[in-house]
Structures are given as C-alpha cells and as structure tokens.
Amino acid sequence: MNFDAFITCAVTGSGQSHKKSDKVPVTPKQIAEACIEAAKEGAAIAHIHVRDPETGAPARDVALYKEVVDRVRSSDTDVILNLTAGMGGDLILGNVESPLPLGNGTDMAGATERVAHVEELLPEICTLDCGTMNFAEADYVMTNTPGMLRAMAARIRDCGVKPEVEVFDTGHLWLCKELVDEGLILNDPVLVQLCMGIPYGAPNDPNSLMAMVNNIPKDWVFSMFTIGRMQLPYVAQAVLTGGNVRVGLEDNIWLEKGVKASNGDLVARANTILSAMNVNILTPAEVRAKLNLKKRG
Template structure:
C-alpha cells in the first residue's frame, strides 16, 4: 500500500477521441489549460501530447509543443511537465496480401532522435519511452519501438538530464526495462508507468497487475492505470499495489454512466478516492524531490 501518492493527468493523448467528447483538448491553448486545471485539482504531473488544431489528430509538431509548454510555464500554477516521446513509431501495413508499402494515411515513422526533437528543445522534467512494440487491436496498425530505437532514445534522454517515464504495456516490456537498467541507460530512481487493459497488452485484472509489480526493478517508482470504466477503479488498485495514479481523457472519456468527464473532474475524483483511503497527495515539489527532477522554465 502506498500512503503517499501522486497523480498524473494524461490530458489528451493522440487517439481518435476528439470527435467523441467535446471536452478533449485539441488546440495548444486547450491542452495547456487542461493541464493547469488538472494541477489545480491535485495532479502533480501533466502528461502531454499535442494535436493538429485543424484535424484533431495527434502530431509531432515541435511548435505545438512549444506553445503548450510556454503557456504552462508562464502560468501561476506549478505542475511537472511530462511530454510524450511515443509519436513517430506508428506503422499501418497495407491490406491483405499487400502489406508493403505501408498505408501513408496512418503511418508516421521517424528516427529515434527525430522523435525527441521537442524534448531536446523544451527540456521537460519527464518524457515517456514506450518500452516495446505491440498491436493495438486496430486492424493492421502496430506501435513500433525496436530495442535499437529505444536504446538510442534512452541514451539521449539521459544526456539531456530528462527523467524517462518507461511506459510498460506487457511483461516482456519489463524484461527490456530491466536490461536497460543493467546497461546503465536508466538512472535512479527508475520511473515506470504500468499501462493495463490495452488490447493485446497486459489485462487489467489484479493478478496480472501484481505479476507486473513483482517484476519491477528494485527501488522503482511506479504508477498504474487502465482504460475506460476501469480507470477510476485502478486509482484504488494502483495505490493498494504500492504505486501512484494516472487518470485523464487520454484513457477515459467518462466520469460515470451518462456523464462525460473532464480532466479536472477525473483528477478531482481520483483525489477523492485516494483521500477516502487515507492516502496523502504529493504535490509537485515533493514529487520533484522523490524523482530527483530538475525544475525547468
């Protein structure tokens, strides 16, 4: 059990959700405001993707990240910025007997350093590394993260002095995480996000969660979350397992049956659940100390 936990709010993601809820932030101003509102509701960390303001689709545009980060840093609200580095590893194969060339409509493949261009310029306190390749139950789409790509990204993030949040979607990803730790590519404290319930990844039952927890590197600081209706139950599950919490519209659009969520309302509900469990929320300053982060901006 973790009696001193922090909340991460993943405010928008890159999935096809903007058309399903008017509360999903799309523009840089909306994304920054969502992060600030979540922080005021109790989130110590804001996990940030950006979207093309015209189409609502996920983007790697450094200028969009710059605007979001500048808006957050110039606000009067303290929150730890966690930028995704997961974009640029998307491949959609052609249909049937013609897998190549890939479908250009959904494919976005970039080199490991290109995937870090926004991190290198903006130097957030945290950025994510998705620690493996996996299917996401979407026809011929594959999230692609090869060992070579990840080692190159981890080495560069280490050089930049940014803390990597290692996103783990299945047990095999933890095997690779432990390899990178042994190779000296990940500095202490190791920060891990257990991503549960994603189709064809680790299911979100308690037994699988604890199997993942039991394979973590020694001394790792971890969070755990699940998707949709299981997001809020996982607030309690994560704390009971000894971890921290992630909520937000990246992973779940509903506060309860028939009630669409906002990032603020999901963060408030998570804080209520943790408070009822006698868990003390850690603020940004305490999380920086715990994770040995360097405040930027």
C-alpha cells in the same frame, strides 16, 4: 499500500477521443489549460501529447509542444510536465494480402526526430514506450525496436530528462531492466508507468497486474492506469499495490455512466478516492524530491 501517492493526468492522448467528447483538448491553448486545471485539482504531473489544431489528428510538431509548454510555464500554476516521446512509431500495413506499400497514417521517424521536442524544451519527464505492440486494429503496430529505444534512451539521458518508461506487457519490463543495466536509463530512481488493459498488452485483471508489479525492483517508482470504465477503480488498485495514479481524458472520457468528464473532473474524483483511503497526495515539489527531478522553466 502506498500512503504517499502522486497523481498524473494524461490530458489528451493521440487517439480519436476528441471525436467522442468535446471536452478533450485539441489546440495548444486548450491542452495547456487542461494541464493547469488538472494541477489545480491535485495532479502533480501533466502528461502531454499535441494535436493538429485544425483536425485534432495526432501531431509531433515541436512548435505545438513549445506553445503548450510556454503557456503552462508562464502560468502561476506549478505542475511537472511529462511530454510524450511515443509519436513517430506508427506502422500501418497495407492489408493482410498486400502488407506493402504501407497504409495511410504510417508515421515512422528516427530517434533524433522523435526526441527533438524533448531536447529543445527540456521537460522534467518524457515517456519512453518500452516495446512494440499490437493494438486492436487490423493492420496497425506500435513500433519501438530495441535499437530505437536504446538510441532514444541515450539522448533522453544525455539531456538530463527523466524517462517515464511505459510498460504495456511483461517483455517491456524485461527490456527496461536491460536498459537500466546498460546505463541508458539511470536508477535515480527508475520511473515506470504500467499501461494495463490495452489490447493486446497485459490485461487489467488483478493476476496480470500483480505479475507486473511483482517484477518491478523495490527501489523503482511505479504508477499505473487502465482505460475506459475501469480507470477510476484503478485509482484504488494503484495505491493498494504500492503504486501511484494516472487518470485523464487520454484513457477515459467518462466520469460516470452518461456523464462526460473533463480532466479536472477525473483528477478531482481520484483525489476524493485517495483522500477517503487516507492517502496523502503529493505536491509537485514533493514529487520532484521523490523522483530527483530538475525543475524547469
């Protein structure tokens, strides 16, 4: 049981959720405001993607990240910024009979380009998706080769940003341990996010979850989430297994049946669940001390 936990809010993501709920932030201004709203409800960390302000499509434009970061840093709200570095690994094959040429929406970028916004803006944390995975889409593959991850990890380490290693399945945790052994990820401590219940990664059932948890070294720090209706039950699951919490509109748009949530709503509900379990919710300053982070901005 973890009686001193922090909350991360993943405020927008890169999926199609903006077409399902008008509460999903799209513009840099909306994304920054969502980060601030989440922080005021108790989130210590805001996990950030950016979107095309006109279409809502996922983007990786450094200028969009900069506007979000500048808006949050210039506010009077303290929150740890966690920028995704997952964009640029989207591979969409043509179809099952003719995989090539690649389909529309393919976005494959090199290691330097994938972390350009991290190196320029120097958030306290950025994500590193530690493996390749099929999602529940016929011809789409989230592509992160070992070579790409080693190159990205080295650049992230060299600019002094802590990677949050996104682990979608057991093999991703195996690779993460190798990156630590090679000195590409520093154990000061290692920060892992267990991404459960995402097709076709690790299911979010208790047995699969505990297989992941039991393979995390004792001196690492981990958090976890799942998607959809199980997001809020996983708040309790996270601390019961010794971890920390992630909620937010990237993974779930509902507060309860028939009631769409804002990011602030989801953090507030997580806060209520944890408080009822007598869990102390860590502040940004306390999380910086726990994770050995360098405050920016």
